Amino acid sequence: MADVTKARTGLLIRKLFEILQGQRDGMRAADALAALEKSVQLTAYEAGDYESGGRRFERIVRFATVSCVKAGWLVKHKGVWTVSDEGAAAFAQITDPEKFYRQAERLYWTWRKAQPAAAEDTPAEEAAETSAVITLEEAEEVAWKEIEQFLAGMPPYEFQELVGELLRAMGYHVAWIAPTGKDGGVDVIAYNDPLGTRPPRIKVQVKRNAHSPRIDVVGLRSFMAVLGEGDVGLFVAMSGFTRDAELEARQSHRRVTLLDTTKLVELWIEHYSKLEDAARRRLPLKPVWFLAAED
Known part of the structure; x- marks a missing residue:
């Protein structure tokens, strides 16, 4: 990183924060980069590649974001980058790019020194970590995209069948999954027991299209309209939900749980261990273990 100054890194990181703050729900890392x-206009060094492979520009930015994450300014989850409230406040308060980045580094080192055995780490070990x-x-980003x-x-x-299999693995009894055609706003019905004698009844709506707009309040209310007094609603949408829809679900007297792709896969x-073999084949996953750095 010797060819990249603190001032230049600060400019890149501050511009990144500017971009991310325009996205309330965050951005995929690849899209943000x-x-x-x-x-920005890349320098010749930034536009080049490392001998080991990979573009310098992306690695420089990713390296700098580590300090921002530990400073509490940036949240990374399943490949999505989001500016935290603390990050937004720092962005508004520290307008000089270099000072902005140096403050993130100071907060990172405050965190670092508080970790067990941190004083024993050499610069080479810190860089390797x-x-x-x-x-x-x-x-993780590549795996999640796949x-x-x-x-x-x-x-x-x-x-729909996949959602039904998940409910079975969670201990619910799936009584009905909608066939192809009109479903009246309900795709799956499940109960707490095989006969459906113990409330509540669970009504599920499933929206698979990940490229559709996020489900808004209107779409959520349309689903809640089919819920009876003793029903619990489960809305599964790969596209996710707007913040207004999430707020509506929390405040509504109707009991509704919202599942986007992240929550569904989690x-x-x-x-996973409780799924039938046939169910696992619908979405086969395998864990890969990495040596993790201290949180």
Whole structure:
């Protein structure tokens, strides 16, 4: 990183924060990096590649974001980067790019020194750890993108079956899954017991198209209209939900749980051992273990 100054890194990171703050729900890392590249003029060094492979520009930015994450300014989850409230406040308060980045580094080192045995780490060990963190992030981003693409390509009815299999693994009894055609706003019905004698009844709506707009309040209310007094609603949408829809679900007197792709897959992983073999084949996953840095 000797060819990249603190001032230059600060400019890149501050521009990245500017881009991310325009996206309330965050951005995929690849999309954020692409938008950043379009908004700045890369130097010859940044535009080049490392001998070991990989573009310098992306690695420089990723390396700098590690400090921002530890400073509490940036949140990374399943390949999505989001500016935190603390990050937005720092962005507004520290307008000089270099000072902005140096403050993130100071907060990172405050965190670092508080970790067990941190004083024993050499600069080479610290650099290796940061490199491992970035490698893990990139691997997770690629894996998550593949999972999303796999689900997005799944036929709608099979996706409904996948949701039904997940409910069975969670201990619910699936009584009905909608056949092809009109479903009246309900795709799956499940109960707490095989006969459906113990409330509540669970009504599920499933929206597989990941490229559709996020489900808004109107779409959520349309689903809630089919819920009876004793029903619990489960809305599964790969496209996700707007913040207004999430707020509506929390405040409504109707009991509704919202599942986007991330939450759906997390539940699939959590209950994977309880899935039938046929169910696992719908979305086969395998864990890969990495040596993790301290949180």
